[in-house]
Amino acid sequence: MDLLRFITCGSVDDGKSTLIGRLLYDSESVSLDVLAALEKRQASNGTVDLALLTDGLRAEREQGITIDVAYKYFTTPRRKFIITDAPGHVQYTRNMVTGASNADLAIVLVDARQGVIEQTRRHTLIAALLGIRHFVLAVNKMDLVNYDEAVFARIATDYAELTNHFNLPAATAIPLSALQGDNVVKPSQHLPWYTGPSLLQHLESVPGAQETEAAPRFQVQYVIRPQTPELPDYRGYAGQILSGQYRRGQRVRVLPSGLESEIEAIEVNQQEVETAAAPQAVVIRLRDDVDVSRGDALVPAGPEEPTLTRELEATLCWMSEQPLWPGRKLLVQHHSALSKAAVSAILYKVNVQTFARVHTEQAQLNDIVRVRLKTALPLAVDLYADNRTTGSFILVDELTGDTLAAGLVEAANSEYFTAPVAPPVAFSI
Amino acid sequence: MTDNNRTEIQTTMSTTFDYLDRLEAEAIHILREVAGQFERPALLFSGGKDSIVLTRLAEKAFRPGRFPFPLVHVDTGHNFPEVLQYRDELAARLGEKLVVRKVEDTIKRQRLREPGGKYPSRNPLQTYTLLEVIEEFEFDACIGGARRDEEKARAKERIFSVRDEFGQWDPKRQRPELWNIYNGRIQKGENVRVFPISNWTELDVWRYIQRENIPLPDIYFGHERTCVVLPSGQLLGLTEHLQLDEEDEIVTRQVRFRTVGDSTCTAAVESDARTVEDIIQDLLLAKVSERGATRLDDNISEAGMEDRKRNGYF
Numbered sequence: 001m002d003l004l005r006f007i008t009c010g011s012v013d014d015g016k017s018t019l020i021g022r023l024l025y026d027s028e029s030v031s032l033d034v035l036a037a038l039e040k041r042q043a044s045n046g047t048v049d050l051a052l053l054t055d056g057l058r059a060e061r062e063q064g065i066t067i068d069v070a071y072k073y074f075t076t077p078r079r080k081f082i083i084t085d086a087p088g089h090v091q092y093t094r095n096m097v098t099g100a101s102n103a104d105l106a107i108v109l110v111d112a113r114q115g116v117i118e119q120t121r122r123h124t125l126i127a128a129l130l131g132i133r134h135f136v137l138a139v140n141k142m143d144l145v146n147y148d149e150a151v152f153a154r155i156a157t158d159y160a161e162l163t164n165h166f167n168l169p170a171a172t173a174i175p176l177s178a179l180q181g182d183n184v185v186k187p188s189q190h191l192p193w194y195t196g197p198s199l200l201q202h203l204e205s206v207p208g209a210q211e212t213e214a215a216p217r218f219q220v221q222y223v224i225r226p227q228t229p230e231l232p233d234y235r236g237y238a239g240q241i242l243s244g245q246y247r248r249g250q251r252v253r254v255l256p257s258g259l260e261s262e263i264e265a266i267e268v269n270q271q272e273v274e275t276a277a278a279p280q281a282v283v284i285r286l287r288d289d290v291d292v293s294r295g296d297a298l299v300p301a302g303p304e305e306p307t308l309t310r311e312l313e314a315t316l317c318w319m320s321e322q323p324l325w326p327g328r329k330l331l332v333q334h335h336s337a338l339s340k341a342a343v344s345a346i347l348y349k350v351n352v353q354t355f356a357r358v359h360t361e362q363a364q365l366n367d368i369v370r371v372r373l374k375t376a377l378p379l380a381v382d383l384y385a386d387n388r389t390t391g392s393f394i395l396v397d398e399l400t401g402d403t404l405a406a407g408l409v410e411a412a413n414s415e416y417f418t419a420p421v422a423p424p425v426a427f428s429i
Numbered sequence: 430m431t432d433n434n435r436t437e438i439q440t441t442m443s444t445t446f447d448y449l450d451r452l453e454a455e456a457i458h459i460l461r462e463v464a465g466q467f468e469r470p471a472l473l474f475s476g477g478k479d480s481i482v483l484t485r486l487a488e489k490a491f492r493p494g495r496f497p498f499p500l501v502h503v504d505t506g507h508n509f510p511e512v513l514q515y516r517d518e519l520a521a522r523l524g525e526k527l528v529v530r531k532v533e534d535t536i537k538r539q540r541l542r543e544p545g546g547k548y549p550s551r552n553p554l555q556t557y558t559l560l561e562v563i564e565e566f567e568f569d570a571c572i573g574g575a576r577r578d579e580e581k582a583r584a585k586e587r588i589f590s591v592r593d594e595f596g597q598w599d600p601k602r603q604r605p606e607l608w609n610i611y612n613g614r615i616q617k618g619e620n621v622r623v624f625p626i627s628n629w630t631e632l633d634v635w636r637y638i639q640r641e642n643i644p645l646p647d648i649y650f651g652h653e654r655t656c657v658v659l660p661s662g663q664l665l666g667l668t669e670h671l672q673l674d675e676e677d678e679i680v681t682r683q684v685r686f687r688t689v690g691d692s693t694c695t696a697a698v699e700s701d702a703r704t705v706e707d708i709i710q711d712l713l714l715a716k717v718s719e720r721g722a723t724r725l726d727d728n729i730s731e732a733g734m735e736d737r738k739r740n741g742y743f
Contacts, residue, residue, distance in 0.1 A: 396614055
């Protein structure tokens with residue numbers, strides 16, 4: 001049984017929380033006491049308001065909206081699912097970006113009475129920007145349009161035009177009614193003209209994360225040095241294989257130093273293994289006594305190496321209420337690597353309705369901008385399009401520690417090309 | 430997954446991992462980020478199954494080295510004796526440092542009022558002791574076994590959750606958590622609560638316990654116990670801390686505990702499950718969620734957990 005992470009996106013009244021509630025309810029993932037608590041709050045027409053299963057915080061109950069990313073879990077005999085529920089309002093782009101960053105699939109929800117609207121476009125483009133490759137267009141509230149096939153077909157066509165226009169992955173369109181339970185988990189007799197899978201059937205069959213197919217990437221999180229009488233010289237580099245596969249005896253280069261060595265052993269739970277693959281957490285020991293510390297990358301030497309860079313172009317989603325000005329100094333956290341950095345230029349802002357480039361002097365909360373970033377220490381990066389893990393970073397406020405932006409590497413100037421060369425002199429931070 | 434399956438993955442490099450492998454890898458990654466980012470972390474150990482799973486994950490993350498943090502237990506004085514014994518044996522077997530601080534001592538030092546009522550729970554007072562021990566050792570990160578499936582407020586909490594010096598959680602000021610990048614930078618006085626098994630459900634925890642063959646305190650399994658029947662019909666193990674009167678119904682039943690919090694607020698469920706497999710079967714049939722079945726303190730108000738978290742509770 002494997003795992004699928006998906007995000008649900010839709011506008012305020014599209015019935016997103018009801019859809020999630022329905023998935024949990026019909027897949028029998030809601031327990032009796034939770035249902036009892038719901039029924040206590042629902043009296044007027046006697047039906048259970050499934051949306052209350054996800055609207056967790058008091059402020060949300062007061063305002064009747066979802067204000068933050070929430071996570072829900074359910075399991076079927078075929079899969080475990082992690083649902084990220086991100087709110088739909090314009091001002092909460094940052095939550096949508098946050099939710100999409102971890103998702104394998106996006107469910108884009110539209111109201112059958114309204115069809116594809118501005119929000120639909122926005123959510124689709126953000127999800128695509130964050131590298132999601134599987135899309136479901138869930139046409140909800142089919143009960144309110146008399147389960148009319150023509151309505152569904154028109155919306156599906158509109159959406160296909162959108163994805164074609166922006167060269168996005170094709171979506172699977174599914175008609176349903178979350179409120180009535182039509183075609184969410186079980187196929188519905190109200191939709192005899194629809195012969196495809198129900199939403200859940202589709203979610204059970206989509207391929208999951210395939211990170212083992214990318215180039216091998218590993219970053220050191222922590223150095224294990226027991227320094228005991230039994231293990232006086234043991235040095236193990238603990239970290240997660242971020243993508244690809246590693247094997248014992250493989251030649252690897254340490255970045256940013258550029259030094260080469262060979263993998264002497266790969267340990268998983270203290271057992272030596274011949275090979276290991278993403279996303280396994282491992283300990284790697286090297287043949288040679290080279291200097292390796294937290295944040296360093298161990299990668300296969302040669303054509304598959306990442307780019308070692310101190311200057312890159314990136315798409316940022318700005319998440320702070322303080323605007324971003326060119327020249328702003330901050331920290332870049334590239335997974336376990338940390339460096340001082342400065343945004344040297346804001347190249348343009350991306351209009352998330354049209355993907356058009358707009359001139360801007362500064363970035364405001366929820367803006368998507370293309371910037372040039374200079375870093376004090378060289379980072380070993382890949383393009384986000386090639387690797388969602390090593391192509392991503394966050395920007396952090398040096399004083400408050402707050403996360404200011406999500407960053408996607410779009411281009412990187414190589415620090416050096418040929419090996420071996422002397423390691424670049426690191427700035428001290 | 431069985432050992433046979435695991436070998437197969439290593440030799441054929443199959444590209445699909447079991448979901449438990451993914452949850453495990455994520456949790457180990459988080460524990461190592463704590464070790465890499467903080468100077469004085471701690472693992473909050475309750476003796477419950479979730480914190481026991483955390484110690485197994487820490488072994489996988491840091492062996493053959495020592496844990497880069499002590500185990501910290503906030504002892505309410507109302508703990509089940511079986512759990513305390515298990516705690517001491519586990520710490521000894523692991524060879525790791527165990528710090529125990531008692532709610533009893535906080536009550537004396539801070540002149541707090543003991544909770545009253547028929548079923549006096551020291552659960553709310555744990556927060557005081559927790560904040561004291563954080564101050565005493567200047568812990569900058571506290572690892573806990575909370576899971577998002579336990580409760581609606583927890584469903585929205587980050588894996589790295591920044592708290593002010595009063596331990597307070599502000600749901601509106603949470604940092605966005607992107608990809609698998611965890612930002613633990615804090616200012617003086619702040620600390621971070623870290624929840625490595627956020628994405629696990631109760632069933633996942635049990636399946637992991639089964640797969641890893643992790644021993645647990647006996648009270649998790651069916652046993653005979655003298656209990657008080659609460660007005661709600663729930664069963665509470667009889668201890669000297671309860672203030673009973675003549676109308677209380679005392680019964681002896683075959684029960685087990687689904688969580689092992691304070692003995693005065695953790696109800697038992699009727700069960701004759703003898704093995705982890707029995708418990709998993711129980712769970713698959715169970716129609717009442719973990720906190721609902723066994724915690725008396727969450728039922729007080731629907732926002733019960735949210736209020737306590739804002740005030741520094743885990």
